[in-house]
Amino acid sequence: MGQGSVGSGGFVARPDQVSLGVLVAAVPRFKVDEAAAVCGVAEQRRGGKLPPHVTAYLAMALCLFSDDAAEEVAQKVTGSLSQFGVWDAAWAPPTSSGITQARKRLGRDVLRETFYRVAEPVATGETRGAWLRGWRLMAIDGFDLDLPDSAENAAEFGYAGNDQSRSAFPKARVVAVVECGSHAFIDAEVGPWNRSEKTMAATLLSSISNDWLLLADRGFYSFAAFSAAAQTGAALCWRAPTQLSLPVLKVLSDGTYLSALVDPRLRGHQREELLQEVRRGTKPDPAAAHVVRVIEYDVPDRDGGELVCLITTVTEPESATAAELASAYHQRWEEEAANGQLKTVLRGPGKVLRSKIPDLVHQEIWAYLLVHYAINSLICQAATGADIDPDRISFLRTLNIVRRTATGTAAFPP
Structure with missing residues (x-):
C-alpha cells in the first residue's frame, strides 16, 4: 500500500478531528489555562487585549500557516476557533501588531509548559x-532552526561557525525525544x-520511562549520560563512539559479547581491578561501571562498508536478538523523519x-512542537485504526487537509 491521507485503509476521521480540532483535541483549552496560571500570565481579557488561551492557539496557527502574515492567519482561523469555544465572534479582529x-x-514559557x-x-499496543517486544x-536527537537576524536573537542564540x-542567520538548537512509531515529539x-x-x-535523560528502549547516536554517549539513562530502568541501545574501549568479558551464543x-x-589499577570483579560475575556499582552487550555489524552500502557498534543494556540474547536490536536501532532514523517534518514540511x-x-x-x-x-497524534490514531504503520500516512497530505479545513473567518461586527 502506498502513502495515504488520513482516510487510508478505511479509517475516516471526523471533520472536527481534522480542522483546528486537531489542535484543540491534542492541546485542550484547560491545559493551556493551567500552563498560563503556572506561569503567572493573566487570564482575563481586558481593554480588548487577546487573552492567553486565544494567543496560544493563534501562535500555533501561525506555525500551521507559516507562509501567511499574522493578521491573515487570524482571519483564517478565528471562525474555526469559535466553534471550539476558543474565540468570541463579538471580539474585534486582531491586527498583526495586536x-x-x-x-x-504570553511570553516564552506558557507554550513550553503546555x-x-x-x-x-x-x-x-496495536500501533x-x-x-x-515489550519496549x-x-x-533522542537534535536539530537547528534559523532565526531572524536581529541583534537580540544573535546575542541569545549565536551563529554557527566563526x-x-x-x-547567515542566528540558530537555535533543539534536542528532542521522539516516539519512533508515531514521530511525535514528547x-x-x-x-x-x-x-x-x-x-x-x-x-532529558533522567525523565525517561522504564518501558522504553531508548535509541541514541554516538554523539550522545558519555559515561554520565549513559548512567543517567540506565538508572531510570529503561532499556538502552546506543551507538558506541569509535574511541570507546570495550573489553571483551564474555562471548555470547549469538556472537555478541558482554563488556x-x-x-x-x-x-x-582501579580500572583493571573493577574489570576483574565483573569477569568473576560481581555486579558493579552503577556509579563506577555498567555491564553492556555489544553488537557489531557491517552496513555494506555506505562508502564501501561501515562497521556499526551498538551498546545495549539488553544483555540476554533471549530477551532480544542481535538482529532485532540492530533493526530497532535503525528506527532512530524516525527521529530524523520527525525533524524533517517540522523543519521542511511544516515550517x-x-x-x-x-x-x-x-x-x-x-x-x-x-508552538511548532x-x-x-x-x-502526528491524528496520524497515529488513523494508522492504528486502519492497522497500518503510521509511516504509510503522508504527513504533508495530512497537513494540507488540516490547512484546508482549518479556515473559517468569524462573523465580525462592522
Missing part, C-alpha cells in the same frame, strides 16, 4: 512499528547554538522563523 503584543504578554502537560507517547521504541565563516530542550546536544540531552562501560575517572524549506526577539523565538519553537505533536 497579535505581536499579545504574544509578548507542551510538557500534553506531550506523551501516543502509540497504543505497528512502535514496539520491540516502546524511542529516540567570525571568518559564520552562518520531550524537548531549546537552547543557543553553542550549547552542545550532549549537554542539552542531559536534562563494561567504566567511569573514565577510574584508570590503571517550509529554507525558511527562518517569524520571531525577532528571543522570548518569541522560544514561544514559536514550542505542539502543532507537530497534534498532527
Whole structure:
C-alpha cells in the first residue's frame, strides 16, 4: 500500500478531528489555562487585549500557516476557533501588531509548559512499528532552526561557525525525544547554538520511562549520560563512539559479547581491578561501571562498508536478538523523519522563523512542537485504526487537509 491521507485503509476521521480540532483535541483549552496560571500570565481579557488561551492557539496557527502574515492567519482561523469555544465572534479582529503584543504578554514559557502537560507517547499496543517486544521504541536527537537576524536573537542564540565563516542567520538548537512509531515529539530542550546536544540531552535523560528502549547516536554517549539513562530502568541501545574501549568479558551464543562501560575517572589499577570483579560475575556499582552487550555489524552500502557498534543494556540474547536490536536501532532514523517534518514540511524549506526577539523565538519553537505533536497524534490514531504503520500516512497530505479545513473567518461586527 502506498502513502495515504488520513482516510487510508478505511479509517475516516471526523471533520472536527481534522480542522483546528486537531489542535484543540491534542492541546485542550484547560491545559493551556493551567500552563498560563503556572506561569503567572493573566487570564482575563481586558481593554480588548487577546487573552492567553486565544494567543496560544493563534501562535500555533501561525506555525500551521507559516507562509501567511499574522493578521491573515487570524482571519483564517478565528471562525474555526469559535466553534471550539476558543474565540468570541463579538471580539474585534486582531491586527498583526495586536497579535505581536499579545504574544509578548504570553511570553516564552506558557507554550513550553503546555507542551510538557500534553506531550506523551501516543502509540497504543496495536500501533505497528512502535514496539520491540515489550519496549516502546524511542529516540533522542537534535536539530537547528534559523532565526531572524536581529541583534537580540544573535546575542541569545549565536551563529554557527566563526567570525571568518559564520552562518547567515542566528540558530537555535533543539534536542528532542521522539516516539519512533508515531514521530511525535514528547520531550524537548531549546537552547543557543553553542550549547552542545550532549549537554542539552542531559536534562532529558533522567525523565525517561522504564518501558522504553531508548535509541541514541554516538554523539550522545558519555559515561554520565549513559548512567543517567540506565538508572531510570529503561532499556538502552546506543551507538558506541569509535574511541570507546570495550573489553571483551564474555562471548555470547549469538556472537555478541558482554563488556563494561567504566567511569573514565577510574584508570590503571582501579580500572583493571573493577574489570576483574565483573569477569568473576560481581555486579558493579552503577556509579563506577555498567555491564553492556555489544553488537557489531557491517552496513555494506555506505562508502564501501561501515562497521556499526551498538551498546545495549539488553544483555540476554533471549530477551532480544542481535538482529532485532540492530533493526530497532535503525528506527532512530524516525527521529530524523520527525525533524524533517517540522523543519521542511511544516515550517517550509529554507525558511527562518517569524520571531525577532528571543522570548518569541522560544514561544514559536514550542508552538511548532505542539502543532507537530497534534498532527502526528491524528496520524497515529488513523494508522492504528486502519492497522497500518503510521509511516504509510503522508504527513504533508495530512497537513494540507488540516490547512484546508482549518479556515473559517468569524462573523465580525462592522
